[in-house]
Amino acid sequence: MFYGLEGVLSKQIEMITITAVGDIMPGGILAGVNESYISQDVLGALQSTDIRVGTLETAIGNEPKFNEEKLKRYGDVVYAQDEDLNKLKHLSFNIVSLANNHFFDLGLEGARHTIQLLDKLGIQHIGAGNNIKEASAPVVKVVGDKKVAFLAFCDEEKMGWCPWATETEPGINPMHDDYVVSEIKKYKKQNDYVVVMPHWGKEHTWVTTSRVFKLTKKMIKAGADLILGSHPHRVQPVVNYKKASVAFSLGNFLFPDRLIVKPRSTYYPEESIDYSSLPVTDGYPCVECLTLKKWKPIARVGMIVISELEGKKIRSSYRLTNESEDGTISFYDDKTVEAILNKRKKLLKKYPYPIILYIEKYGPVILRKLGIRGNKNQSF
Numbered sequence: 147m148f149y150g151l152e153g154v155l156s157k158q159i160e161m162i163t164i165t166a167v168g169d170i171m172p173g174g175i176l177a178g179v180n181e182s183y184i185s186q187d188v189l190g191a192l193q194s195t196d197i198r199v200g201t202l203e204t205a206i207g208n209e210p211k212f213n214e215e216k217l218k219r220y221g222d223v224v225y226a227q228d229e230d231l232n233k234l235k236h237l238s239f240n241i242v243s244l245a246n247n248h249f250f251d252l253g254l255e256g257a258r259h260t261i262q263l264l265d266k267l268g269i270q271h272i273g274a275g276n277n278i279k280e281a282s283a284p285v286v287k288v289v290g291d292k293k294v295a296f297l298a299f300c301d302e303e304k305m306g307w308c309p310w311a312t313e314t315e316p317g318i319n320p321m322h323d324d325y326v327v328s329e330i331k332k333y334k335k336q337n338d339y340v341v342v343m344p345h346w347g348k349e350h351t352w353v354t355t356s357r358v359f360k361l362t363k364k365m366i367k368a369g370a371d372l373i374l375g376s377h378p379h380r381v382q383p384v385v386n387y388k389k390a391s392v393a394f395s396l397g398n399f400l401f402p403d404r405l406i407v408k409p410r411s412t413y414y415p416e417e418s419i420d421y422s423s424l425p426v427t428d429g430y431p432c433v434e435c436l437t438l439k440k441w442k443p444i445a446r447v448g449m450i451v452i453s454e455l456e457g458k459k460i461r462s463s464y465r466l467t468n469e470s471e472d473g474t475i476s477f478y479d480d481k482t483v484e485a486i487l488n489k490r491k492k493l494l495k496k497y498p499y500p501i502i503l504y505i506e507k508y509g510p511v512i513l514r515k516l517g518i519r520g521n522k523n524q525s526f
Contacts, residue, residue, distance in 0.1 A: 163195035168396030173226025174404030205252035223411035243298035245273025273298030281311035334369030383491035391462040397448040402473040
């Protein structure tokens with residue numbers, strides 16, 4: 147069941163409900179916009195549960211100093227301005243994960259500044275810090291007599307560049323298998339539930355990688371009750387396993403189109419600008435002039451996942467959202483996306499992973515040759 151406000155009022159006290167969304171970058175073309183960017187029914191759904199979480203995939207700063215190492219590597223620099231972080235307060239988020247490949251895009255100074263702003267807003271955070279002790283520290287929420295620990299990790303595969311926290315150096319909490327397993331076991335002994343927020347997988351894909359699939363199994367075996375993935379910028383299946391619930395990727399939630407300048411850095415003009423006069427890209431090229439970076443239609447689709455934690459029963463449901471080209475977020479009922487997610491969910495629950503990879507790689511080609519499916523550009 148997807149809870150609305152009425153559902154929460156009637157739920158049993160012993161049940162804990164969590165709302166989760168995917169990637170959040172509150173600036174871009176929504177810079178300075180306060181309340182008109184989200185429909186009231188989506189806002190109501192966000193605010194209807196005990197705990198609200200998401201991934202803050204950006205740095206925050208009004209006077210940006212781009213990370214020099216990232217510029218050397220021609221990396222995509224993503225950031226939003228100070229006032230736009232207030233959107234997270236408006237949306238009632240309790241916790242955000244900072245364990246991602248863009249949190250340090252404004253360097254150490256920008257990361258510390260972002261954390262200071264979050265602290266002022268009363269929004270707790272996980273996954274990054276001045277050292278590994280801070281980056282690995284959980285947030286523990288108490289609901290009734292139950293304790294829920296939230297952990298965040300970022301994979302080092304397919305992430306581009308970002309700094310990794312050590313005993314003496316600031317950075318992101320890394321996602322090494324043995325380390326992740328030991329952390330989950332440690333905090334499961336101290337808490338009733340453990341929620342893991344990994345930044346992982348391959349961008350712009352419907353089904354996660356074999357590495358992620360295998361690590362998911364390890365996390366569940368170690369004691370993870372709920373896994374909420376991000377990074378692919380595309381929704382992936384939500385699967386209820388026997389002992390846990392997994393949302394492999396929640397896609398983009400609040401991540402509007404943005405302006406970029408050479409090489410691929412986010413830009414905020416001092417005066418209003420006519421977007422229609424600018425060159426446009428929906429990819430990730432290095433640019434030579436001011437360009438409007440737009441998402442492809444499928445990357446505008448996200449999901450709100452509602453998870454119910456009650457005893458040993460962990461179950462999740464979801465509703466799709468869509469962020470329009472003007473940045474407005476609303477619920478999105480699309481049978482094509484639902485069908486794709488349902489098919490991949492069945493694959494993940496029924497077949498060994500090598501078969502899934504084979505179907506994903508060769509299935510569409512075989513169907514086209516048999517005349518069952520149209521041209522290769524037919525899908526999103």
